[in-house]
Amino acid sequence: MKKTNYSKIAGKYDNNQFRVDEIRFDHDLKSYIENNIKSEYNVLDLSCGTGLYLEKQSNYFEGVNINWHGLDLSEQMLKKAKQKVSNSKFTTANVEAMPYPSEQFDFISNNYAFHHYINKEQALNEIYRVLQEGGIYKLHNISIQDMPKWWVYHYFPAAYYEDIKRFWSKEIIFHELTTRDLKVNLKIEYRMESIKVIDYLDYAKNRDISVLTLINDKDYEEGLGKMIDDIKTNPDKTIVNDFAEMFCITKKL
Incomplete structure (x- = not known):
């Protein structure tokens, strides 16, 4: 399985406006706090990247006594995070060997990152270890098996074959979580729509979507060229696009 080199894309990671806009108020964290009254809370953003989640949530929950933590393997990504989040x-560190004591965290958020872990079983073992009894592990990711018509795969078909190697199916994820004595609530939010190709050209050019860094340059340039040619032929060119998000809320029993 290939790995994304985030040192190469850290500087342009936040240029993807979708990535910035999609992070909203975490109602699951709010629900946990409302149902577990404590003097303080320990919250971990796992594979926190440039700190987008921590930046927004620490502002949303400014009045709550929360100790915010972010872990990532990329020093370059964390450098960006430290510039925008001071609290x-x-x-x-590697998720597979986290330098935290057992049962430290009340709530662990894990956004768009689980597919990057080489040893996913060990990553889950570590997540279970550092999570408190009754604590919440929230896994949020795309569900590629449910979105074969994603625009990325349409123009860059080699990307699909790279992702198949990286992403567990929802069935495997559910099984692995439940076998670790976690109560699991997993749902898929799916949509299919027609999109204008020109609206996605800048995302392709930025090449910050992790799987586009894994395909070879020839496949990337061919896909990008096809997008550009389609737009030149018809500026209003549309394609059918599907997208599936997985929201998995687990509670340590």
Whole structure:
């Protein structure tokens, strides 16, 4: 399985406006706090990247006594995170060997990152270890098996074959979580729509979507060229696009 080199895309990672806009108020964290009254809470953003989640949530929950933590393997990504978030403690480490004591965290958020882990079973073991009893692990990702017509795969078909190697299916994820004595609530939000190709050209040019860094340059340039040619032929060119998000809320029993 290939790995994305985030040191190469850290500087342009936040240029993807979708990535910035999609992070909203975390109602699951709010629900946990309302149902578990404590003097303080420990929240971990796992594979926190440039700190987009921590930046927004720490503002949303400004009146709550939360110790915010962010862990990521990329020092370059954490450098960006530290520039925008001052009230969080950041740690450079591998998810598969986290330098935290057992049962430290009330709530662990894990956004668009689980597919990157090489040893996913060990990553889940570590997540379970550092999560408190009754604590919440929230896994949020795309569900590629449910979105074969994604625009990325339409123009860059080699990307699909790379993602198949990286992404567990929802059935495997559900099984692996439940076998670790976690109560699991997993749902898929799916949509199919017609999109204008020109609206996605800048995302392709930015090449910050992790799978586009994994395909070879020839496949990337061919896909990008096809997008550009389609737009030149018809500026209003549309394609059918589907997208599936997985929201998995688990509670440690």
